[in-house]
Amino acid sequence: MSADGALALAVGLALAAVALAADGGLRLERTTWTEVGLMCLGASLAAGALLTGRAQGRLHGALTLLALAALAVFTALSIVWSLAPAESWLEANRTIAYVAAFAGVLALVRMVPGRWAAVLHGVILGCLLVCGVALLTKVFPAALAPDETFARLREPFGYWNAVGLMAALGVPPLLWLAARRSGHLAANALAWPGLGLLFACLMLSYSRGALLALAFGLAFWFVAVPLRLRSALPLIAATLAAAPVVAWAFTRDALATDRVPLAARSDAGTDLGALLLLMAVVLLIAGLAANFAVARFGVPHRARRIAAGGLIGLMVAVPVILVVALAAAPGGVHGQVSNTWDKLTNPLARTPANTPDRLTTTSSVRARYWDEALKVYDDTKLVGAGAGAFVVARSRHRTDRLAVRHAHGYAVQTLADLGLLGLGLSLLATGAWVATAMRSTGLRRRDRGLGYDPERIGLLTMATVVLVFGVHSLIDWTWFVPGTAVVALLCAAWVAGRGPLRERLAAPREPATPPAPVRPWRERLAAYRPPRAAGAVAVAMLAVALAGSWAAIQPVRAARAEDRAIDDAQLGRYAAAAASARTAAARNPLSVEPLWQLAFIEDARNHERAAADSLEAAVRLQPANPEAWRRLGRYQLSALDDPKAAVAAFRATYFLDPQAPQSLSDFLEASRAARQRKGP
Secondary structure (H helix, E strand, C coil): CCHHHHHHHHHHHHHHHHHHHHCCCCCHHHHHHHHHHHHHHHHHHHHHHHHCCCCCCCCCCHHHHHHHHHHHHHHHHCCCCCCCHHHHHHHHHHHHHHHHHHHHHHHHHHHCCCCHHHHHHHHHHHHHHHHHHHHHHHHCHHHHCCCCCCCCCCCCCCCHHHHHHHHHHHHHHHHHHHHCCCCCHHHHHCHHHHHHHHHHHHHHCCCHHHHHHHHHHHHHHHHHCCCHHHHHHHHHHHHHHHHHHHHHHHHCHHHHCCCCCHHHHHHHHHHHHHHHHHHHHHHHHHHHHHHHHHHHHCCCHHHHHHHHHHHHHHHHHHHHHHHHHHHHCCCHHHHHHHHHHHHHHCCCCCCCCCCHHHHHCCCCCHHHHHHHHHHHHHHCCCCCCCCCCHHHHHHHCCCCCCCCCCCCCHHHHHHHHHHHHHHHHHHHHHHHHHHHHHHHHCCCHHHCCCCCCHHHHHHHHHHHHHHHHHHHHHCCCHHHCHHHHHHHHHHHHHHHHCCCHHHHHHCCCCCCCCCCCCCCHHHHHHHCCCCCCHHHHHHHHHHHHHHHHHHHCHHHHHHHHHHHHHHHHHCCCHHHHHHHHHHHHHHCCCCCHHHHHHHHHHHHCCCHHHHHHHHHHHHHHCCCCHHHHHHHHHHHHHCCCCHHHHHHHHHHHHHHCCCCHHHHHHHHHHHHHHHHHHCC
8 A cells, every 4th residue: 555545544544533432522431532542643743743853944834723722721721710610621621632633733744745635535535434324324223323213314423413514524525536637537436426425414414504514615615726617517416416315315204204113214224225325336437437538538628618607607597596586485585584584593483393394494593502602701701601611601591491512603602611812712723724724725815826736726625624614613513523623623734734835836846866775674763863852842742642631531530430439329338439429529620420429428328417518519619500509409408407598509599590490499499498497
């Protein structure tokens, strides 16, 4: 296998492994070990660049890296004032892992700057593997998703919009593969069935956000990349081939309806698998025929002009048809636009059902989450409620009883969690990357007229991937899903690390020299002398990565101690259970769960005062958490028979979470008990 093939395989398998291991980013242990892997891999790549001397000279993308590092530090500092410090710790681990991944790719660019095509192949492989797993859960539900209740594709992330985004992220690299002028024609033709499978996956996820993000990415691609005609044909062909398969799936109740029996899903899945296979074969044949026909006969200039005119006409016709359709609808263009805007921004808008019909609706529950996030931001505008604290802070402002962890939008989530300072650091990192990306892709005004070499087109493709992810992150919480975020970080870091296009084109080409004889590795190792001070810096970086990894796994170790405490308590070994609960509290002193667990164990041991002390400690640790007050009040009322103290606790609970039905009922119950205790 060639070096490019090995790198592509490594990148693709790594991206797929992150997606499959971390899931949707909500499972503590799986996410944490993924983050530890990213920290160690990033530090290892950076150390490798230092030890090989490839890190010398100007570090392109350094400002973006510094801004991301500052955001990570600020995220970690938010633990100090956070309403949910345990959540802030987890978010700090996530952000640090992302920074390590970005730094590692910057180092990789310095070591193998000419392997950009292998990176794109790796992105294609990773996206296809993940989306292939998603489609297989539909084709073989009995083996891969026997307990699935939803019709929308949501595995392997457990979240349908992440599946749709993963498919959208793979489209630009596949367009590049299908349209490039280099490479083997048969290999390029593989992009055609790949596009069809990704389109099918995207549509079966019912993800409107992914469709919108992909539309922005395709618009940028066709404006910035000169391979418009070469990419339009596979795009249109894949769309036309996937459309009947998707339409057929939407009409089958076993594939488009929730809570369908497994037997019906299995039968329909077999049919879907056959159709997907047929679609892939047809697209592969079409791609081979088109590529070999163009290579052998070429495309006449007149045909190119006709095709270009047809493509321009199609692009113009779409908005014209949309405007005409809106004008013919009741209320005209103004009425339809106003109605659509109201559905998008109205917090009380109805949530669309999980059916294919949602693809044609504009109402969304996001406006409700955004409204809540902005109210949380109003409480602490400068520094926010703490990273990840939206899940606790929203309880004061929510108008429903849904359990929601994220505000479904990076900007509003950052305002709620980290305030203006956090958003400012995010904008600084974004602005620094955009400026660097414009230099490396030649999109600056001063770079007009520079040629489009293959690498420039490849970097524009990577920038398109980042754009798709960025648009989607504005309307969803996919930044918190490592599987999708790492794809964007990989492409963003590679674009930032390549340096200005003008410098690359002006660099003199080294004359070809005969390859030096390969010496045994023992001789090379004996003769190796690392650059001065590079060894010390590399060791320091690895030490920091190990320290960060050790800190990141402490919540996991605490959760394991909690599990041991539960097991011991169920067996009646209360002394051992209490010891395990205290160990969990020591390993994760920011979490209230070990304290609640310890209170339960102490109550089982008839140590009522110790149980109450644990519940009071939980309230002191997270005074803005309504559940902490609720548990304390319930214990004071039921176990300690102290309704007066319970009234105070339940009053705080009602203030912090007025929408919870038990908040009012608990307060009324404690108030009646207090009046009865006081007497007439």
